[in-house]
Amino acid sequence: xxxxxxxxxxxxxxxxxxxxxxxxxxxxxxxxxxxxxxxxxxxxxxxxxxxxxxxxxxxxxxxxxxxxxxxxxxxxxxxxxxxxxxxxxxxxxxxxxxxxxxxxxxxxxxxxxxxxxxxxxxxxxxxxxxxxxxxxxxxxxxxxxxxxxxxxxxxxxxxxxxxxxxxxxxxxxxxxxxxxxxxxxxxxxxxxxxxxxxxxxxxxxxxxxxxxxxxxxxxxxxxxxxxxxxxxxxxxxxxxxxxxxxxxxxxxxxxxxxxxxxxxxxxxxxxxxxxxxxxxxxxxxxxxxxxxxxxxxxxxxxxxxxxxxxxxxxxxxxxxxxxxxxxxxxx
Amino acid sequence: xxxxxxxxxxxxxxxxxxxxxxxxxxxxxxxxxxxxxxxxxxxxxxxxxxxxxxxxxxxxxxxxxxxxxxxxxxxxxxxxxxxxxxxxxxxxxxxxxxxxxxxxxxxxxxxxxxxxxxxxxxxxxxxxxxxxxxxxxxxxxxxxxxxxxxxxxxxxxxxxxxxxxxxxxxxxxxxxxxxxxxxxxxxxxxxxxxxxxxxxxxxxxxxxxxxxxxxxxxxxxxxxxxxxxxxxxxxxxxxxxxxxxxxxxxxxxxxxxxxxxxxxxxxxxxxxxxxxxxxxxxxxxxxxxxxxxxxxxxxxxxxxxxxxxxxxxxxxxxxxxxxxxxxxxxx
Numbered sequence: 001x002x003x004x005x006x007x008x009x010x011x012x013x014x015x016x017x018x019x020x021x022x023x024x025x026x027x028x029x030x031x032x033x034x035x036x037x038x039x040x041x042x043x044x045x046x047x048x049x050x051x052x053x054x055x056x057x058x059x060x061x062x063x064x065x066x067x068x069x070x071x072x073x074x075x076x077x078x079x080x081x082x083x084x085x086x087x088x089x090x091x092x093x094x095x096x097x098x099x100x101x102x103x104x105x106x107x108x109x110x111x112x113x114x115x116x117x118x119x120x121x122x123x124x125x126x127x128x129x130x131x132x133x134x135x136x137x138x139x140x141x142x143x144x145x146x147x148x149x150x151x152x153x154x155x156x157x158x159x160x161x162x163x164x165x166x167x168x169x170x171x172x173x174x175x176x177x178x179x180x181x182x183x184x185x186x187x188x189x190x191x192x193x194x195x196x197x198x199x200x201x202x203x204x205x206x207x208x209x210x211x212x213x214x215x216x217x218x219x220x221x222x223x224x225x226x227x228x229x230x231x232x233x234x235x236x237x238x239x240x241x242x243x244x245x246x247x248x249x250x251x252x253x254x255x256x257x258x259x260x261x262x263x264x265x266x267x268x269x270x271x272x273x274x275x276x277x278x279x280x281x282x283x284x285x286x287x288x289x290x291x292x293x294x295x296x297x298x299x300x301x302x303x304x305x306x307x308x309x310x311x312x313x314x315x316x317x318x319x320x321x322x323x324x325x326x327x328x329x330x331x
Numbered sequence: 332x333x334x335x336x337x338x339x340x341x342x343x344x345x346x347x348x349x350x351x352x353x354x355x356x357x358x359x360x361x362x363x364x365x366x367x368x369x370x371x372x373x374x375x376x377x378x379x380x381x382x383x384x385x386x387x388x389x390x391x392x393x394x395x396x397x398x399x400x401x402x403x404x405x406x407x408x409x410x411x412x413x414x415x416x417x418x419x420x421x422x423x424x425x426x427x428x429x430x431x432x433x434x435x436x437x438x439x440x441x442x443x444x445x446x447x448x449x450x451x452x453x454x455x456x457x458x459x460x461x462x463x464x465x466x467x468x469x470x471x472x473x474x475x476x477x478x479x480x481x482x483x484x485x486x487x488x489x490x491x492x493x494x495x496x497x498x499x500x501x502x503x504x505x506x507x508x509x510x511x512x513x514x515x516x517x518x519x520x521x522x523x524x525x526x527x528x529x530x531x532x533x534x535x536x537x538x539x540x541x542x543x544x545x546x547x548x549x550x551x552x553x554x555x556x557x558x559x560x561x562x563x564x565x566x567x568x569x570x571x572x573x574x575x576x577x578x579x580x581x582x583x584x585x586x587x588x589x590x591x592x593x594x595x596x597x598x599x600x601x602x603x604x605x606x607x608x609x610x611x612x613x614x615x616x617x618x619x620x621x622x623x624x625x626x627x628x629x630x631x632x633x634x635x636x637x638x639x640x641x642x643x644x645x646x647x648x649x650x651x652x653x654x655x656x657x658x659x660x661x662x
Contacts, residue, residue, distance in 0.1 A: 073601040074436030075406060105405030106439045108597070133568065148630040149621035161564045163571070172564045174557045196555060204624045222554025224527060226505045229633040232618065233492045233503045237464065239610050240494070240599065246610055248617035266439070268571065270404040279570050279577055286579035287563065290480035293535045299479040302560040 002317030003325065009034040012049060015331045019056050020063050025088055032087050036119040037318045040309035041173075043182025044119035046320060050327045052085075052118070060257045061085055061115050067092050071243070075104040078242055081114030083257060090117040090136070090261060091126060097265035098132045105270075111261040112244025116140075121173030121306070123263065124162025128169035133266040134162040139235040139247045141256040144177045144219045145200060147228035152217045154231040155247040156180070157238075162303075164268070165280055171303035176231040177219040184210035184219075238262050333648030334656065340365040343380060346662045350387050351394050356419055363418050367450040368649045371640035372504075374513025375450035377651060381658045383416075383449075391588045392416055392446050398423050402574070406435040409573055412445030414588060421448040421467070421592060422457060428596035429463045436601075442592040443575025447471075452504030452637070454594065455493025459500035464597035465493040470566040470578045472587040475508045475550045476531060478559035483548045485562040486578040487511070488569075493634075495599070496611055502634035507562040508550035515541035515550075569593050 009030045016026035033052075037045030055061045065084030069077055077096060081089040093109040100107025117123070117138055127134020140155030156177035163170040179187075179198040187194055188210040197206035199213030199220045206220065213219055221227030239246035244260030268276065283301075290299050313319070340361045347357035364383075368376030386392045396415030400408055408427060412420040424440040431438025448454070448469055458465020471486030487508035494501040510518075510529040518525055519541040528537035530544030530551045537551065544550055552558030570577035575591030599607065614632075621630050644650070 072436075073598060074432075074434060076436035076597065101405075103405060104435065105403075105407035106437055106595075108437045133571075145624075146618045146621050146630050148623055148625075148628055149618070150624050151622055153618055153621040159561075161561075161568070163564060163567055170564060170567065172560045174554070174560060178554055178557075200624070222557045223505070223509055224553075226509075226553045229503045229505060230490075230492075232614070232632060233494060233501060236494055236501065236611065236614055237492070237597075239614070240464075240602070240607050241597070243602070243606060246614045246617075248614055264437075266407065266568075266572070267404060271571070271574070275574060276571050280567065282579055283563070283567055283570070283577045286577075287477045287480070287484055290477050290484040291482055292479055293476075293481050293531070294479075297479055299477050301563060 001320055001322060001325070003320050004317045005034055005038050005314060008037070008046065008318060008320075011328065015053065015328070019053060022064065025085070028091065029085060029087055032091075032118065032122055036122065038310050038313045039121070039306045040313070041119045041121065043180065043185070046318070046328065047182070047324055048118060050331060053331050055115070058255070060255055067111065067114075075100050075106060076108045076110070076241070079109060079111045081111050083113060083115060086115035086117040086259070087122070089114040090123050090263070093261065093263045094123045094126050094134055094136060094265065097134070097263040098127060098130055101132060101265040101267040105267050107265045108241070109263045110238070110242035110244070111263065112242035114259050114261060115257050116259065117261065119173070120158035120160045121171050124160040124171040124173060125169060126162075127265055128162040128164040128171060131164050131269055133164070133268055134160070135264040135266070136160050136262060137234050137238065138259055138261040139238050139250065140259065142247055142251040143181065143217050144221055144231060145228070146232070147221065147225040150200075150204065150218070152219070153248070154221070154228060155235055155250075156219060157231045157234045157247075159234060163280070166277070168307045169303055170280070170301055171306065174222070176221050176227045176234075178222050179210070179219070181214065181219075184214055188214055332651060332653060332656070334651050335648045336365055336369050336645060339368065339377065339649060339651075342659065346384065346659070350384060353395065356416070359422065360416060360418055363422075363449065363453055367453065369641050369644045370452070370637045371644065372450045372452065374511065374516070377649065377659065378513070378655055379449060381662060384662050386446070386588075389586070391586055398442065398445075406431050406437060407439045407441070407572070410440060410442045412442050414444060414446060417446035417448040417590070418453070420445040421454050421594070424592070424594045425454045425457050425465055425467060425596065428465070428594040429458060429461055432463060432596040432598040436598050438596045439572070440594045441569070441573035441575075442594065443573035445590050445592060446588050447590065448592065450504070451489035451491045452502050455491040455502040455504060456500060457493075458596055459493040459495040459502060462495050462600055464495070464599055465491070466595040466597070467491050467593060468565050468569065469590055469592040470569045470581065471590065473578055473582040474512065474548050475552055475562060476559070477563070478552065478556040481531075481535065481549070483550070484579070485552070485559060486566055486581075487550060488562045488565045488578075490565060494611070497608075499638045500634055501611070501632055502637065505553070507552050507558045507565075509553050510541070510550070512545065512550075515545055519545060
């Protein structure tokens, strides 16, 4: 079924208020969860909301906590997330990075002790909406093998870059695993194989069977050794700069909390807008004009399909599984 | 054969002087080319030197050009490389980013109109040697397909992150293509297949045949659509911030020159060194302690094997193909 964005957002808001979130916080959380589903990232939108509420019930998410600055040097700041809602902490820190960049050209905020930020792309879109380039990443619990290893040792550490563009922002939102766990779940539910190998089976052979990877968590890094290395350094940077925990420490807990994140904003308002627009449009046209591998198919830039989905879902309502909606109504 | 690092560096210096490089410039260029080979990155060290000299002869590299600052806002600077030697321009800009970060915590330098920086890792090692985190990337001529496309439309845009560590720096140096062209040439020369698919054949089927990919330049992005998206945004950021050219414009020239690059330095000297060291060692131990997929094999962190190779080559001399050395002696 399809449910209007407004109805969903109102329902989430109502639930959040019942779980003791203050009005402004409930409002933003309901909005971001709804936006993620509107944009087609269902796994980190509505589908994830019941788990978020469960984390609140379990005391992993501190309903009323606010992030606090505890260190800074020049245009780099360190914030403690105090285990507050990951979405609110992340939004706060991207906003803070932009405030720094407004005057300094570039700003960097490192956040420790936070919770899952849900859809990483949200903060790339946030920066782009304000006219800034936003670069951010998070670490996670171990859910991906290090190259050459057998067991999950690295996080899939989503990495986001947002670039503002009047006709529709460019936003890259990619985890270091070849397939997100949400995507693998979708394939598994439909009894389908992945289009490319997504992890190792229990014998150490590459497999495209999502069920195997979902059960053993031996997800494959993008580009094999390359994504493994990138995940390793992103984790380190996040933990070092934020004085937070790296993936290996997070993995020793039963649950995924107390994450480390980085938010970098770059000011481009001082640059010649016409030059920027020309470069962006030429670069997009170059990719759009590429001869497709399969006749009739389109080639997209990062974020392009998100906008198409967004417009559809705003018009027609968000597609929601009956089971998901039932779960939400019961929260 | 193996030739001592000293003999190689002296020979390169001599050649560079003959090609009218000033002493200080010849010295640094000879050193960096030699270091790349010492570190095992032969494709961008000695093996590439004859092509560099050819570019000098062809007037693509301006022997005596220095980079010039033409814009800045806060802690972001724009430099014009004036088509000088890519190595010198890149080193200058990473140094400049560190000077900014020394006081401001973070510094960003965008470089336009430069030449191939050879081994990207050089600038990650450079930052780490000075105790800074260094993040940098370059765009390139089109040599990789955009996801869904047939012809090369994106660059493989190497991306580098260096993290200082007293016992040996951590340096990630990765291009966005699954295999570098240098690596594919090595496999092709030995008549071997790539260990994983590295590009598309002329029928649009994934292939592990390096010869096919070397000839059609349809290299596969790491993580398929993911590396394609990352390459796209890295190219845009480099061109936008430096007021330089994106890959699509570079591709319209007959040769690869006039590239755009970004250098970001992060100051970590103000952070608690003991905390940093603990986090780094724990993260390394976590990966080292991972059960290997193949019994008896080691799991490495980014840069670890480089140091092993460096020590070997410093002790035993650099392995050089007779043909390569002959070419160099004839320059």
